[in-house]
Amino acid sequence: xxxxxxxxxxxxxxxxxxxxxxxxxxxxxxxxxxxxxxxxxxxxxxxxxxxxxxxxxxxxxxxxxxxxxxxxxxxxxxxxxxxxxxxxxxxxxxxxxxxxxxxxxxxxxxxxxxxxxxxxxxxxx
Numbered sequence: 001x002x003x004x005x006x007x008x009x010x011x012x013x014x015x016x017x018x019x020x021x022x023x024x025x026x027x028x029x030x031x032x033x034x035x036x037x038x039x040x041x042x043x044x045x046x047x048x049x050x051x052x053x054x055x056x057x058x059x060x061x062x063x064x065x066x067x068x069x070x071x072x073x074x075x076x077x078x079x080x081x082x083x084x085x086x087x088x089x090x091x092x093x094x095x096x097x098x099x100x101x102x103x104x105x106x107x108x109x110x111x112x113x114x115x116x117x118x119x120x121x122x123x124x125x
Contacts, residue, residue: 002027002114009119022096029077033099038092047107
């Protein structure tokens with residue numbers, strides 16, 4: 001059973017930065033496509049970014065492109081989300097997720113089998 005634990009959330013002013021981490025255990029991390037999703041109060045869960053098993057391919061939501069960067073360290077079983085130029089509309093609970101069935105990146109949360117508990121990111125204006 002794969003376990004994912006996020007960290008790094010918090011309160012930051014608009015224009016600031018945060019770096020989220022997601023540590024994986026209990027599986028073969030280097031085989032998984034990894035994704036970050038977020039959910040704001042009253043809204044559906046939305047795709048933020050994803051990265052292929054080897055880190056060579058990435059995908060971003062248009063709303064975060066150019067501001068967020070996803071990366072991974074397979075030696076540390078960890079995926080990261082560097083968030084710069086944060087905006088109040090980035091406020092949400094951020095979740096990391098693992099897809100161990102596919103090689104290519106998907107933005108559809110339904111294809112991710114394992115999820116972390118989430119970490120709150122709050123951006124004040």
